[in-house]
Amino acid sequence: MNTILPFLDFSHVFMEVLLALAPLAAFFLFFQLLYLKLPQEFVVNMVKGVFLCACGLILFLQGVQVGFMPVGTAMGEVLGAMNKPWLLIPIGFFLGLVATIAEPAVHILSYEVEKASSGSIREKTILATLSLGVALFVALGMAKIIYGVPIHHILVPGYLLALLMMRFCEATFVAIAFDAGGVATGPMTVTFVLAVALGMASAIDGRDPILDGFGLIALVAMAPILSVMALGMIVTYAKKRS
Amino acid sequence: MKSDLKENLKEVVLAVLPITLVVILLQVFLVSLPWAEFSRFLIGAAMVLLGLLLFLQGVKIGLLPMGEAVGSELPKHGSMFFLLFFAFVLGFAVTVAEPDVRVLAHQVDKVSDGLVGSNLLILTVAAGVAFFVTMAMLRIVLRVPIAWLYGASYLIIIVLSYIAPASFVPIAFDSGGVTTGPVTVPFILALGLGTVAVMGGRSSFADGFGLVGLASVGPVIGVMILGLIYG
Numbered sequence: 435m436n437t438i439l440p441f442l443d444f445s446h447v448f449m450e451v452l453l454a455l456a457p458l459a460a461f462f463l464f465f466q467l468l469y470l471k472l473p474q475e476f477v478v479n480m481v482k483g484v485f486l487c488a489c490g491l492i493l494f495l496q497g498v499q500v501g502f503m504p505v506g507t508a509m510g511e512v513l514g515a516m517n518k519p520w521l522l523i524p525i526g527f528f529l530g531l532v533a534t535i536a537e538p539a540v541h542i543l544s545y546e547v548e549k550a551s552s553g554s555i556r557e558k559t560i561l562a563t564l565s566l567g568v569a570l571f572v573a574l575g576m577a578k579i580i581y582g583v584p585i586h587h588i589l590v591p592g593y594l595l596a597l598l599m600m601r602f603c604e605a606t607f608v609a610i611a612f613d614a615g616g617v618a619t620g621p622m623t624v625t626f627v628l629a630v631a632l633g634m635a636s637a638i639d640g641r642d643p644i645l646d647g648f649g650l651i652a653l654v655a656m657a658p659i660l661s662v663m664a665l666g667m668i669v670t671y672a673k674k675r676s
Numbered sequence: 677m678k679s680d681l682k683e684n685l686k687e688v689v690l691a692v693l694p695i696t697l698v699v700i701l702l703q704v705f706l707v708s709l710p711w712a713e714f715s716r717f718l719i720g721a722a723m724v725l726l727g728l729l730l731f732l733q734g735v736k737i738g739l740l741p742m743g744e745a746v747g748s749e750l751p752k753h754g755s756m757f758f759l760l761f762f763a764f765v766l767g768f769a770v771t772v773a774e775p776d777v778r779v780l781a782h783q784v785d786k787v788s789d790g791l792v793g794s795n796l797l798i799l800t801v802a803a804g805v806a807f808f809v810t811m812a813m814l815r816i817v818l819r820v821p822i823a824w825l826y827g828a829s830y831l832i833i834i835v836l837s838y839i840a841p842a843s844f845v846p847i848a849f850d851s852g853g854v855t856t857g858p859v860t861v862p863f864i865l866a867l868g869l870g871t872v873a874v875m876g877g878r879s880s881f882a883d884g885f886g887l888v889g890l891a892s893v894g895p896v897i898g899v900m901i902l903g904l905i906y907g
Contacts, residue, residue: 437712437713437715437716437719438719441719441723450778453772454772454773454778455773457768457769457772457773458739458742458769458770458772458773460769461746461765461766461769462742462745462746465745465746465749469749470745470746470749472745476741476745479737479738479741480737480738480739480741480742481738482734482737482738483733483734483735483736483737483738483739483740483741483742484734484738484739485734485738486730486731486733486734486737486738487730487731487734487735487738487739487773488734489727489730489734490726490727490728490729490730490731490732490733490734491727491731491775492727493723493724493726493727493730494723494724494727494728494731494775495727495775495778495779496723496727497719497720497721497722497723497724497727498720498724498779498782499782500716500720501716501717501718501719501720501721501723501724502717502720502721502724503782503783503786504713504716505709505713505714505716505717505720506717508709508713509699509702509703509707509709512707512708512709513702513706513707516706525702528698529695529698532694532695532697532698533694533695535694536690536691536693536694537690537691538686538687538690538691584842584845585845585846585849586834586837586838586845589837589849590834590837593830593833593834594834596830597826597827597830600823600826600827605822605823608822608823608826608886609822609886609889611889612822612826612886612888612889612890613886613887613888613889614889615852615853615856615888615889615892616853616855616856616857616861616888616892619776619853619854619856620691621691621692621724621728621775621776622691622692622695622696624776624779624780624853624854625724625776625779626695626699627695628779628780628783628850629783632783632787643787644787644788644843644846644847645842645843645846646846647787647846648784648787648846648847648849648850649846649849649850650850651780651849651850651853651854652846652849652850652852652853654853655852655853655856655892659889
């Protein structure tokens with residue numbers, strides 16, 4: 435019973451969800467009254483949609499705050515206190531791989547890139563590149579926490595590399611690549627994986643959760659950018675040669 | 677609508693289940709938390725799954741048509757000020773509703789012991805997105821190549837990451853990653869494509885892309901500036 439009780443106290447998230455959706459609803463209402471004047475049936479549908487969003491958001495935030503955050507942090511603390519912390523690097527790799535291969539947004543992106551390459555790169559190749567890219571960066575993120583590497587020592591070279599690769603890549607690929615940043619930062623990464631990272635950082639000696647725990651999401655967002663640009667460079671190079 | 681539900685269900689299950697399974701494996705073989713505690717994770721996973729499903733369904737029948745209606749209305753007035761001002765307001769309102777942004781803000785609030793409160797972070801992130809959505813619109817109208825905008829913003833980020841207080845830098849970078857969620861992305865695309873269609877007559881393909889990436893640059897810069905003010 436004790437595990438279920440905290441889930442039933444919704445008062446906190448209730449207010450929050452109201453605050454989250456109110457600006458958008460007010461903004462739409464303003465436009466509807468002044469400019470849009472859409473027929474009533476549209477508006478009724480939208481109200482239904484907003485209501486569904488509110489219910490969904492309440493459940494989601496409650497599940498994250500009461501379920502994911504405490505358990506994620508506790509797991510991270512156990513993992514960080516292990517006597518073989520380097521084991522976390524392959525675990526991170528595996529976690530990144532599994533999360534990306536299944537993610538629907540990644541499949542859409544793979545299809546987009548195949549189209550942009552006029553079919554010269556197969557969807558499967560793109561999917562594999564993306565998943566390996568994300569896996570590698572999650573592993574890097576684990577190593578960053580274990581050894582206390584400041585985040586900009588990884589991200590700044592990454593950004594510079596992206597700027598450099600941009601010059602050798604067709605414009606279409608550049609645009610797709612930068613948009614691709616969000617594909618792998620799915621709901622589980624931000625909620626659970628981040629909580630684990632924060633737990634790890636507070637358990638490992640000499641690490642600080644604020645300095646070392648955050649940064650993983652940024653790494654996961656950078657991986658697809660570099661992966662897509664690398665593929666873009668290959669396509670651009672192949673076109674020039676033929 | 678039924679096919680939407682099926683599609684959304686597939687999407688949510690594929691996003692939640694794989695990591696849940698890995699976490700269960702970790703629990704069984706490596707971590708062994710007390711099962712009473714671990715069961716909270718399972719209940720949480722079920723709630724997140726159901727919550728996301730309802731939320732995505734609501735986005736499709738409510739928020740998305742709203743965003744498309746407003747997004748395609750904005751450029752029609754032919755007034756640059758009108759477009760830019762409301763692009764800003766829209767960018768702000770959309771980010772405030774983004775679930776991932778809220779979750780990150782909660783984590784930051786908790787870890788920093790309330791030093792950076794969750795509302796302050798959400799407002800900063802939303803202002804960052806709003807500003808960069810506005811810039812992106814301006815870019816389409818003025819026909820500035822997108823590469824320039826990326827180059828300039830990345831350089832600003834790199835410089836700021838050395839000046840801003842160290843404790844804000846990782847949070848700032850993570851803020852950029854959470855803004856590209858199920859609410860923001862369709863809104864920004866609708867707004868961008870609408871603007872391109874009305875203002876341009878140029879290839880909407882290359883112009884419409886790249887907007888989402890720009891929107892995720894804004895919060896990084898915003899949170900670093902917040903750090904400079906605080907520090």
